[in-house]
Amino acid sequence: MKILLVNPNSTASMTETARLAALRVVAPGTEILARTVSTAPVSIEGHADEARAVPGMLEVICAAEAEGARATVLACFDDPGLGAAREVAAGPVIGIAQAAIQVAVTLSARFSIITTLPRSVPIIEDLVDHYGAGRQCRKVRSVDLPVLDLEEHPERAYAKLRDEVLVAAREDGAEAIVLGCAGMAEMCGRLEEETGLPVIDGVVAAVKLAEALAGAGYRTSKVSSYAWPRVKG
Amino acid sequence: MKILLVNPNSTASMTETARLAALRVVAPGTEILARTVSTAPVSIEGHADEARAVPGMLEVICAAEAEGARATVLACFDDPGLGAAREVAAGPVIGIAQAAIQVAVTLSARFSIITTLPRSVPIIEDLVDHYGAGRQCRKVRSVDLPVLDLEEHPERAYAKLRDEVLVAAREDGAEAIVLGCAGMAEMCGRLEEETGLPVIDGVVAAVKLAEALAGAGYRTSKVSSYAWPRVKG
Amino acid sequence: MKILLVNPNSTASMTETARLAALRVVAPGTEILARTVSTAPVSIEGHADEARAVPGMLEVICAAEAEGARATVLACFDDPGLGAAREVAAGPVIGIAQAAIQVAVTLSARFSIITTLPRSVPIIEDLVDHYGAGRQCRKVRSVDLPVLDLEEHPERAYAKLRDEVLVAAREDGAEAIVLGCAGMAEMCGRLEEETGLPVIDGVVAAVKLAEALAGAGYRTSKVSSYAWPRVKG
């Protein structure tokens, strides 16, 4: 089964990080089509970056379904263009924020999310609210680092992340942690080991849900909201 | 991978219906441990039935994990005893209502749920609210039939169900339908064909999510809420 | 008028504490039927304890109504099995959490709740939300003590409780305090005196509401949700 893993920004090394995280958990027979959106900004840090990433992302999705992709994973924690993606796709489309939150509410009663920049906090809070997890999500926290620092200064980023996990455990009563950026995927295991808390990475969560949904034969409803975009004139 | 599929009531034929629905979608290598709670009422129709079913269900879960079950599916749409089950289990525990709702919000923007008895409507509405899908769930409907009529008068039950799906499409603007009772599992495909709407059965949804979560190595957080029950004095 | 005061756990000394708290406030002519659920865990600390307590509690309720009880008070702050109890009872059933919250929103605009173990915090938060007091309840706090410590180490427990009341006043702007465990009933007066805040004990609140509701002739609605459990087959 082919699953599209699309990184909505244009940094190929982040696509590779996500692909490796996915490969560690896929079922036998799953093939990951990892794609970068070459027309997008190098990282998604705010609404304007999102807006500039989405049109190219929609084309990537259409192309991948033409290649046989049965489900799509959007590998950016803002879930940018999720509704639009569902309109252009036949298969299920899974945002990593929505997936990580669905897993978090299954494994715990209260969790916190840790993201990169403070400006992403309200964006993620609004997603949490939109996904109906306002009661279960104790707090959206930030380590105050740009996305690309995760790659450029991985040890400093890791240290700040680990400290924030411990603060979330102590102050929020968090029973699990959700990593609020696709670029944090490979720190997941080490964080879990060093903090003792379950740590959920959205890429892993979304890839497994994509396998599950495609495996069950589910397809995006084409009734009303996610119907194919109307062909004009 | 072994997955426990526990029917919280004591009607073995309903367990078998759920098991067959599960077998149609499991991945290669998944083994379904289908269990009936022999000490429970014959059907779960209200809070008191739930209460009387749960203690036996907890024992079934402990026994199945001792046999190697990696995840648990609760096959009753009230998700009875979900918190208690998560306390006694090491692996993820998936209620069919929570699973079906998670799938429904991924495939559609608005859905309706159809259950058996009117008295179950407020119970399911409260679950929807608890799971944060109040905006996406248009309406919880009932066909006003006891649970066991699904087995005893399947054609009449099917006809009422199909009619209600069509009403939900027309009046609620439902873009997908969730079946609000484990006993409806085998009507799912036919409903989809005859109504043209995506129809989501919780057993299928939950079994696939259970495979996904166990496959990713997720386990129930033992921090605070779902920690093992305290051993007293 | 007979009122059932059922302690859902099996520790008779806690039943006695609750009974004494009730006796201090009952109207002339009220008779308290204090009952312990002998088949239940010794304390209710989490969902599994609740689940194991409820079936026996339902039998106690049926027996007490047969003896003439006109209303029932559930003396555990998790309000375990409240819906089930309402199904099997003819008279009103009052959970001490729901009662204390109803009193708290009448006497104050903002209150905090203080319970025993951290694992009970999310359970009580969900009750607060379910009862619609999310805006008025500032915070659910815990003193991080097992329930039975209230009896075994009463002075230490009292000191922690008093300190937490003062923190709630200072940090939460709490205008009243709700005690989040039936076992705290007898500390209520002293806390009020030493902190200057109104302190609401759920047993007292619930017993008075039970007298009021039974005195007005109210009975549980048998339409739909709380109809008698269906008799099967």
Added chain:
Amino acid sequence: MKILLVNPNSTASMTETARLAALRVVAPGTEILARTVSTAPVSIEGHADEARAVPGMLEVICAAEAEGARATVLACFDDPGLGAAREVAAGPVIGIAQAAIQVAVTLSARFSIITTLPRSVPIIEDLVDHYGAGRQCRKVRSVDLPVLDLEEHPERAYAKLRDEVLVAAREDGAEAIVLGCAGMAEMCGRLEEETGLPVIDGVVAAVKLAEALAGAGYRTSKVSSYAWPRVKG
């Protein structure tokens, strides 16, 4: 025990109706101080009527507490000036809407409210929301009659009310009915008999809760929100 029953409008016959409803349910030893607000409009039908009624109502409350009233019942379903009343009163202040709703959620899982004029519907909906009963209250309905028609054309008013109760049962799935106007108090028993639904009148509910709260010794918290009005310069 003296309890103030204040009718915030200036129609003495409505005060008498409320007083008689109260007398049917009071405990031995309860004395009802029934008071009319002579400076108020003849009926409360909208926000401006409320605003013009409240200042006089506050004086009535102060006078009644000076006479020894231990608790106050506001006998208008808009609960006008409830916060202000709590500021000027030492004893508990109970609005009939808040009381009726607290009783309704104890006796049923879903209820509807029926009031007089359509313009009162959004006012009551906002109260329901403020009191946190948005999920339990199915619908606020009106019979489209001015308040005083309840006295002037009682049979016509009764017939419209009874029909609306039946519509609420059928269309809303209401398990109980709350009467949304103090002037409907004496129709309560007959409605219950003729429709088979529990019908809750706010005056009865509030008087019994007032007895309960005063009987337990509860007083309005004077910390912050409901502190005595500040004495200015």
Added chain:
Amino acid sequence: MKILLVNPNSTASMTETARLAALRVVAPGTEILARTVSTAPVSIEGHADEARAVPGMLEVICAAEAEGARATVLACFDDPGLGAAREVAAGPVIGIAQAAIQVAVTLSARFSIITTLPRSVPIIEDLVDHYGAGRQCRKVRSVDLPVLDLEEHPERAYAKLRDEVLVAAREDGAEAIVLGCAGMAEMCGRLEEETGLPVIDGVVAAVKLAEALAGAGYRTSKVSSYAWPRVKG
């Protein structure tokens, strides 16, 4: 004062309709810069259309601010790219949905919205919820017509719209109507006359709010959420 009025689709005649609506209400001294997004779809009917319109819209905004625009109005009722627009703009950015809703809650206690296609209903419902008007907005309705039919078959569109206004008054208890598409602007006055209900067009509402906000000297906060997009690498 220059105000940008940007039509996010590429149909110049719709821009002209909006411009004329604006000109009827502007204050002396206000200059409307009406702009069409030439790279966008011909109409915005769903999430994918929105996504494809926004990048070009952001460029239009930057260009207009360079020309001296002091505030921006987004003339599409989905408020597409509102957050992104606020990031790239110095002046206030006003979506016509947010503006119309702000006006509606000031003039009435309950209103309904009427849009074009059914697929836009959930999009607008989510906006209403995001803007916190869920209680005041009774219902989002559609006349089931494509956007461009407003121009191509104006009489048929008008008739369907007028009928839907009357249904909203009768069934929803709507006290005001919000037009849910920029293309309906010129039908506003006639609808008001023929139905007797206040009818709010978002273009008019937003242009007046834009004048007000710019006139008061308000500018978009550049702290955190709407800070300028980060310049990468």
Added chain:
Amino acid sequence: MKILLVNPNSTASMTETARLAALRVVAPGTEILARTVSTAPVSIEGHADEARAVPGMLEVICAAEAEGARATVLACFDDPGLGAAREVAAGPVIGIAQAAIQVAVTLSARFSIITTLPRSVPIIEDLVDHYGAGRQCRKVRSVDLPVLDLEEHPERAYAKLRDEVLVAAREDGAEAIVLGCAGMAEMCGRLEEETGLPVIDGVVAAVKLAEALAGAGYRTSKVSSYAWPRVKG
């Protein structure tokens, strides 16, 4: 265009402060009718003060509309009697809290409010909730000063206010600040300069919105909720 600016308390110097704030931003041709409610308390600090201010305020509004006022601004941050004012007025009525919040959500994604006394905090929180800004408003803070201290000890009041703005920025992640008292209007500019945060004063916000709404020809809906008060028998 005449706009009524009514100060609901009886302190004329506060009316003058508000008038001067308004004059700094009005459009050419706007005339401010500044009125004091002579029968009201000297300041509005709690519900009882509000209740005593409103009847006189309604008369001021009626008189000003008779003089030709086209819109009304209520210059007290509790928005006292807003519904009643809308019933007696033909033109739009704008509360300074509602206006400031509407501006705040347009300029920022997250803001905090700073008011005078702690007892006003829950009142304002309830307004925020009623206006649907619960997600955007991070926190309602108080400087713990009586309203009249703003005039009597302006430097001390200013210093406390500035400190609280900085705390809101640091701890709440506030992107803008709303001043929670009409008496703070003239400190607005200095606060903005010294803290670097956008600071929104409700008087300015409301006066500009009043100009906008009256300028567009909007009038209060007289359908249902805000219909003229009923004339009684």
